[in-house]
Amino acid sequence: MRLRAIPVALWALVVLVAIASLVMLRHSASAGTAASAVASGGPRYGLSSVGLSYPFAAAIAKGFSDTAARAGATAVILDAKGDVQKQANDIDDLVAQKVKGIAIMPLDSVVAQGWVDRIGRAGVPVAAVAALIGDPKKRRIDDVYPGLVALVSQDEVAAGEAAGTLAVRLLPRDRKARIAIIEGAAGFPEVEQRARGFRQGLAKAGIKYEIVASQPGDWTAEGGEAACQNILAAQPDIDMFFNEADDMVIGCARAVRAAGSHARLIGVGGSKLAVASIKAGAVDGTVCFKPEALGALAFEALHQKTAGPRFRTYPIPAVTRATVGECVGQW
Structure with a gap:
């Protein structure tokens, strides 16, 4: 199910679940x-x-x-x-x-x-x-x-690698995949570690890909939405957004849906809202943290x-x- 096909009522349910959980x-x-x-x-x-x-x-x-x-x-x-x-x-x-x-x-x-x-x-x-x-x-x-x-x-590198391995199952194999990374805030070690692990997961699968853009989303849904909007405006043919945290992937999903993009979406964290969004088809996957x-x-x-x-x-x-x-x- 693509993001633009998700009923409005289902999106509203996802938001209500998120608010109650937070x-x-x-x-x-x-x-x-x-x-x-x-x-x-x-x-x-x-x-x-x-x-x-x-x-x-x-x-x-x-x-x-x-x-x-x-x-x-x-x-x-x-x-x-x-x-x-x-x-x-x-x-x-x-x-x-x-x-x-x-x-x-x-x-x-x-x-x-x-x-x-x-x-x-x-x-x-x-x-x-x-x-x-x-x-x-x-x-x-x-x-x-x-x-x-x-x-x-x-193990943040292992988490990134798990996300990369998951990404391989969702990306095109008949051409070089175009990927954007939405990073966390500067200074946090997870930013570099998760990105490094993600690349390792892709490399181990031997998939052809290019990281065409990366922007900070500052760990927030608003930051993730803004970063994905900016990237889509410049490069609307993105195949996937790897968001380094689930809060950012939720915001990125809004940007992707608003743009009518078919980009796949992966997060990290296993938040309640991300789990609900995956069930609804708004997000493709995440790495489950506790x-x-x-x-x-x-x-x-x-x-x-x-x-x-x-x-x-x-x-x-x-x-x-x-x-x-x-x-x-x-x-």
């Missing part, structure tokens, strides 16, 4: 944060989030706080609101509060090296969640930065009494309309 997740994360400010009687563990306005980050916070509560602990969740300097101050605050452990979802993986070193000197266990610490161009995902008790994340599981694994890495693996992850299948039942959205 409200529930953000309410849950906010409730967990408020509770952490007043709870007492258990050990306190901190999570420095990039920003709870991001649904993915909010789901990580929910997984962290829910798991802490089940362990009889208190989760102290601080929201950096996308500001690197605020995140640095938040981490100093957590150290001053003498929490038992700190999980960092870093806004800048290179700057975060100094944070980890500083926390280590204070004698507080520290874990990274959802992104590596260090230069992503020089450090493999499983090469965990010294001083971390654990890095809890998807952010609540990341939050849970990060807390467990800090709370556990014995050492475990320093790199912790979980399966990340790529899904299409035929297999989307394998992906239960957590954000």
Whole structure:
């Protein structure tokens, strides 16, 4: 089913599902944060989030706080609101509060090296969640930065490769395929890692392709829509948009539909809205992430009494309309 053939009523249902899901997740994360400010009687563990306005980050916070509560602990969740300097101050605050452990979802993986070193000197266990610490161009995902008790994340290169392998099934094989990449915000290691993995997936299949355009979508639906509009205006014959996150693929789908384009659409993340859009035929596929599981694994890495693996992850299948039942959205 092509995007322009989707009934208006079905699109409205997809939007309603998305709004309800985002409200529930953000309410849950906010409730967990408020509770952490007043709870007492258990050990306190901190999570420095990039920003709870991001649904993915909010789901990580929910997984962290829910798991802490089940362990009889208190989760102290601080929201950096996308500001690197605020995140640095938040981490100093957590150290001053003498929490038992700190999980960092870093806004800048290179700057975060100094944070980890500083926390280590204070004698507080520290874990990274959802992104590596260090230069992503020089450090493999499983090469965990010294001083971390654990890095809890998807293998972002593997996620990109899964998307590339999925793309091969959707692209033309009788000619060179024209692909555009909608990137996340600058500074996030996932931007380069997912793009690198995507190219690896295409290369392994031996498909002929050209990346004819790439623009940042800044992780948002609005950014994804604007980027795809710009690219379609200049190059209306695009065969596929690879969006590095599901929020962006939803916005890109609006742009593709408005332009009457037949471009295929792939995202990354397994969001509830993306799953609904795949079922509706508005998006072709995504790679299924579980952010609540990341939050849970990060807390467990800090709370556990014995050492475990320093790199912790979980399966990340790529899904299409035929297999989307394998992906239960957590954000």
